[in-house]
Amino acid sequence: MRSYATAEEATVVQLTVNGKAQNIEIDPETPVLWAVREQLGLNGTKFGCGASLCGACTVHIDGEPVRSCVTPLSEAEGKEVTTIEGLAAPDGTLHAVQQAWIKHQVPQCGYCQSGQIMSAVALLQENSDPSDADIDAAMAGNVCRCGMYTRIKAAIKTAAKEA
Amino acid sequence: MVTRAEKKAAKKARRANESFGRKWTRRSFIGAGAVAGLAASGALVVGIAIRPGDRTDELADLVTEGAEQLVTTWVKIAPDNTVTAIIPHGEMGQGIHTALSAMLAEEMEADWDAMEIMEAPAEKEFANFELGREFFFGQSNIPNALFDTVNGLMLTAAKSMDLQITGGSTSVRFTGVGAMMTAGAAARELLLEAASKQWDVPISELRAEKSYIYHGARKAPFAEFAEVAATLKPNLRPELKKRSEYKLLGQSLPRVDIPSKVDGTAIFGIDAQVEGMKYGTVMAAPVHGQSVAKLNTSDAKSMPGVVDIFNMGDYVAVVADGYWQAKQALDYVEVEWTSAETDNVNEETIFAQYAKAIETGKKTVLHKSGNVGKAMESAASLFEAEYRVPYLAHACMEPMNATAWVRDGKCDIWAGTQNPLGTRMVTAKTLEIDPENVTVHTAFMGGGFGRRATPDYTNQAAQVAAKAGVPVKLIWSREETTQQDHYRPSVLGRFRAGLDAEGLPTSWESTFVHKMDPPEASAIFYDIPNVKAQYAESPTHVRLGPWRSVDHTQHGYFTESFIDELAVNADMDGYEFRRKLLKSKPRHLKVLDTAAKMAGWGKNLPAGQAQGISITESFMTIVAEVVTVDMSGGGPRVLHVACAADAGMAINPDGFKAQMESGIIYGLTAALYGEITIADGAVEQSNFHDYSMVRMDDAPKIDVEIISSDASIGGAGEPGTPPIAPAVANAVFKATGKRIRQLPLSRHDFGAAT
Ligand code: FES
Ligand code: FES
Numbered sequence: 079m080r081s082y083a084t085a086e087e088a089t090v091v092q093l094t095v096n097g098k099a100q101n102i103e104i105d106p107e108t109p110v111l112w113a114v115r116e117q118l119g120l121n122g123t124k125f126g127c128g129a130s131l132c133g134a135c136t137v138h139i140d141g142e143p144v145r146s147c148v149t150p151l152s153e154a155e156g157k158e159v160t161t162i163e164g165l166a167a168p169d170g171t172l173h174a175v176q177q178a179w180i181k182h183q184v185p186q187c188g189y190c191q192s193g194q195i196m197s198a199v200a201l202l203q204e205n206s207d208p209s210d211a212d213i214d215a216a217m218a219g220n221v222c223r224c225g226m227y228t229r230i231k232a233a234i235k236t237a238a239k240e241a
Numbered sequence: 242m243v244t245r246a247e248k249k250a251a252k253k254a255r256r257a258n259e260s261f262g263r264k265w266t267r268r269s270f271i272g273a274g275a276v277a278g279l280a281a282s283g284a285l286v287v288g289i290a291i292r293p294g295d296r297t298d299e300l301a302d303l304v305t306e307g308a309e310q311l312v313t314t315w316v317k318i319a320p321d322n323t324v325t326a327i328i329p330h331g332e333m334g335q336g337i338h339t340a341l342s343a344m345l346a347e348e349m350e351a352d353w354d355a356m357e358i359m360e361a362p363a364e365k366e367f368a369n370f371e372l373g374r375e376f377f378f379g380q381s382n383i384p385n386a387l388f389d390t391v392n393g394l395m396l397t398a399a400k401s402m403d404l405q406i407t408g409g410s411t412s413v414r415f416t417g418v419g420a421m422m423t424a425g426a427a428a429r430e431l432l433l434e435a436a437s438k439q440w441d442v443p444i445s446e447l448r449a450e451k452s453y454i455y456h457g458a459r460k461a462p463f464a465e466f467a468e469v470a471a472t473l474k475p476n477l478r479p480e481l482k483k484r485s486e487y488k489l490l491g492q493s494l495p496r497v498d499i500p501s502k503v504d505g506t507a508i509f510g511i512d513a514q515v516e517g518m519k520y521g522t523v524m525a526a527p528v529h530g531q532s533v534a535k536l537n538t539s540d541a542k543s544m545p546g547v548v549d550i551f552n553m554g555d556y557v558a559v560v561a562d563g564y565w566q567a568k569q570a571l572d573y574v575e576v577e578w579t580s581a582e583t584d585n586v587n588e589e590t591i592f593a594q595y596a597k598a599i600e601t602g603k604k605t606v607l608h609k610s611g612n613v614g615k616a617m618e619s620a621a622s623l624f625e626a627e628y629r630v631p632y633l634a635h636a637c638m639e640p641m642n643a644t645a646w647v648r649d650g651k652c653d654i655w656a657g658t659q660n661p662l663g664t665r666m667v668t669a670k671t672l673e674i675d676p677e678n679v680t681v682h683t684a685f686m687g688g689g690f691g692r693r694a695t696p697d698y699t700n701q702a703a704q705v706a707a708k709a710g711v712p713v714k715l716i717w718s719r720e721e722t723t724q725q726d727h728y729r730p731s732v733l734g735r736f737r738a739g740l741d742a743e744g745l746p747t748s749w750e751s752t753f754v755h756k757m758d759p760p761e762a763s764a765i766f767y768d769i770p771n772v773k774a775q776y777a778e779s780p781t782h783v784r785l786g787p788w789r790s791v792d793h794t795q796h797g798y799f800t801e802s803f804i805d806e807l808a809v810n811a812d813m814d815g816y817e818f819r820r821k822l823l824k825s826k827p828r829h830l831k832v833l834d835t836a837a838k839m840a841g842w843g844k845n846l847p848a849g850q851a852q853g854i855s856i857t858e859s860f861m862t863i864v865a866e867v868v869t870v871d872m873s874g875g876g877p878r879v880l881h882v883a884c885a886a887d888a889g890m891a892i893n894p895d896g897f898k899a900q901m902e903s904g905i906i907y908g909l910t911a912a913l914y915g916e917i918t919i920a921d922g923a924v925e926q927s928n929f930h931d932y933s934m935v936r937m938d939d940a941p942k943i944d945v946e947i948i949s950s951d952a953s954i955g956g957a958g959e960p961g962t963p964p965i966a967p968a969v970a971n972a973v974f975k976a977t978g979k980r981i982r983q984l985p986l987s988r989h990d991f992g993a994a995t
Contacts, residue, residue, distance in 0.1 A: 088545075105545060105566075108563070108565050109565060116520070116563050116564065120505075121505070121511075121512040121514075122504070122505020122506070124509075124511070124638075124639070125511065125564075125640065125716070126638055126639075126640070126719065127719040127928055127929055128568075128719055129719070129928055129929075129930070131928055131929035131930055132638070132719075132929055134638060161505065162504065162505035163504070163506075165504070166504060172503065172504065176503040179499075179503040180495070180499055180503055183499060183896075183899065184503075185498075185499050185502035185503065186336075186899060186903055187637075187638060187685070187686060187687050187688045187689075188498070188499075188501075188502030188507050188509075188685065188687070189509060189637075189638040189639045189685075189687025189688060191503060192505050214937050214938035215938070217936075217937040217938075218937050218938040219936075220937070221638065221929060221934045221936060222906075223636055223637065223688050223690075223907070223934065224638070224688065224903045224906075225902060225903045225904075225907055225909075225910075225940070226899070226902065226903065226906075227906065227935075227937050227940035228902055228940070228942060228943050229899070229902070230937065231937070
């Protein structure tokens with residue numbers, strides 16, 4: 079693990095990421111997005127807009143979906159962060175949502191999909207049988223420039239059935 | 242459950258991923274031009290001279306390891322009988338790695354389940370051979386879409402050789418049919434001939450299946466015959482299968498790139514990891530073409546983590562320990578830009594300039610048949626309309642970025658690019674080093690849509706890394722990505738038709754500004770005897786570039802809106818009107834009829850709802866779309882899109898459908914919201930709050946029906962886009978009586994909800 083050099087503001091932020099305790103020496107204002115990507119090397123979480131407008135950077139903090147591009151690391155202090163890399167079971171079995179994504183061949187370029195999947199997992203944790211309107215409301219914050227909305231919706235329904 | 246095929250796909254994807262980090266070593270070459278022989282490394286190399294001046298031996302050094310045999314430019318066989326397809330195109334989600342390797346496997350009779358895929362390195366030898374040959378021999382048309390793309394690189398010389406471009410919906414049409422299938426068939430014939438010699442049996446008694454050669458009950462893997470195959474002369478014109486004989490093509494194979502895109506392991510350009518790298522971000526002159534006049538970096542330099550700040554002429558670059566630190570510091574950079582005439586350019590001046598060009602500028606005729614002037618004179622009546630479309634940004638989900646490392650006269654670039662060879666050539670020119678010393682490592686693209694064919698962002702990374710002296714991952718903010726794009730042009734088009742007594746057009750004249758590609762975008766496939774399509778140049782300082790389906794986006798909207806207006810003028814149903822003008826076009830008719838039938842054209846709809854229809858042909862694929870809109874909420878809400886498409890044959894039907902869905906949403910975003918505007922010379926929009934996207938809650942349900950015909954294979958990535966805007970505008974007219982002659986729809990006021 080690397081730490082940013084010479085930052086006067088740097089302190090050690092303690093948190094759990096995908097089940098593993100981490101001490102990150104960093105300016106605690108740094109967004110979670112850049113800390114997980116650049117400090118922990120977890121590149122599955124993506125940068126899309128940096129302004130909470132696209133959802134590409136969605137991760138879970140204590141099970142709640144958040145936009146990691148605008149969430150300072152200080153807000154994750156002492157909490158459990160889950161990224162796309164932490165979704166599969168320890169034996170590698172993919173989460174039901176990930177499996178449904180493969181079944182419906184959802185991704186095109188794939189860049190938005192970590193965020194889409196994290197939002198969908200959070201939705202299904204709240205609501206095990208979402209209607210079209212529920213899906214619209216929960217997923218409207220996640221842009222897919224490749225326009226795979228029909229497939230995302232179908233995959234969420236499949237995952238709801240099979241979970 | 243994840244099926245076996247999906248697991249295989251996952252394995253393939255992992256290998257493809259690994260090749261991103263792989264180092265292409267260049268060992269010493271043996272004599273160029275040989276067809277077969279021993280490479281310097283001692284590995285047996287087999288090549289197929291399917292082009293003049295073949296240098297297969299050199300290629301072998303680039304892509305084979307150990308004893309793997311390079312059987313053709315696009316395939317190699319390892320001693321364990323693994324067949325690897327080497328794909329000269331980037332994956333941006335169009336499923337091209339899957340489609341092209343399946344085309345090769347089909348003709349080669351290779352075992353698809355055991356096949357591996359590798360993206361070709363940026364070497365001239367992997368330039369799209371069919372395109373290159375056609376260019377050199379002047380035999381036929383290179384898709385012009387590619388020329389401007391290449392010109393966009395400021396590299397006229399690149400036209401001749403550097404054609405490793407993913408764009409113009411060419412991958413399947415040209416590389417697939419021209420190169421992959423030919424290479425596969427030639428390789429199969431070579432192996433069969435080798436087996437016939439080795440086993441001393443007539444070739445007619447042998448067959449190839451799933452990477453084995455059979456003679457009755459006897460069988461042996463392809464790899465066993467590679468050595469003998471190396472001594473044979475390949476057939477330059479191998480016999481290709483008939484479509485009815487296909488086993489893999491026409492099947493919906495699971496895409497090989499998908500598993501890595503659901504578990505976070507897919508490697509995009511932005512995920513490059515280079516030892517010791519720093520992070521950079523930039524701010525370029527907001528008015529294109531201007532440069533830094535005054536720069537004060539003292540506050541910014543004292544920010545934590547900042548390594549250095551550079552004045553790069555027309556942009557400023559900050560290099561820091563992390564992207565966020567670089568971005569924070571950039572906000573503290575004080576910069577004044579030079580000023581020029583272009584500071585006064587805005588939407589009004591641009592469209593006034595276009596109008597002047599159309600009225601008094603020099604016109605170039607693109608299409609002409611019959612005598613339009615005469616026909617207009619004798620027409621029972623005339624009909625005219627003027628349309629406008631705005632500039633559009635590509636808005637790739639992954640902001641522009643590249644990682645570069647410049648040292649010892651060499652440069653390595655890691656990036657997602659539609660144009661690896663162009664990237665290599667431009668970088669070499671910028672750094673004033675030999676292209677041999679530039680290595681481009683390609684990765685998945687988080688969207689391309691034409692944007693990643695222009696290597697300005699890779700060039701910046703190389704320039705900044707050269708100054709910094711360390712590897713630099715340069716990432717543009719979303720704002721920079723929006724404001725420093727190469728835009729789909731804004732366009733003004735004037736249309737005029739001469740009508741007979743029934744209201745059917747006997748002549749058609751269009752005059753518009755800008756022409757990129759392809760030239761047939763403004764052609765009319767309707768049965769109208771007298772046609773003239775002409776354009777005037779009217780450049781501004783705003784940078785232009787190819788945007789999904791290039792000129793077809795604006796011309797699809799113009800043509801299909803104008804036809805609809807003519808139908809209304811003639812008091813005819815839009816669908817029936819088009820049918821009357823397509824009597825001699827059975828393929829178009831079938832596509833149109835299919836879409837109409839899918840949507841139940843003419844059925845009763847709830848109050849506030851209406852249907853609109855359109856049909857376009859682009860990149861040899863004919864697509865008709867019928868949309869259902871609901872205006873009861875005030876503005877348009879698109880409920881459903883019925884899409885029928887004839888691309889001759891869909892190599893991967895599910896992948897083809899996904900491409901149509903994608904093209905429709907991309908075009909719908911433009912129709913509803915897409916608008917880049919210029920004020921005081923600069924782009925006004927910056928992020929998704931003011932450059933809106935169609936999202937889950939306003940995405941329509943989409944049904945796609947594929948029509949097979951015996952036509953040659955057409956494109957898939959782009960043809961879904963052009964018909965959607967006119968179909969929506971035509972539906973809106975039917976629901977409201979308001980004709981939309983200027984996009985996007987969000988400009989127009991439709992009153993309150995009913
Ligand atoms: S990158 Fe965080 S919402 Fe777009
Ligand atoms: S798959 Fe490309 S942005 Fe969603």
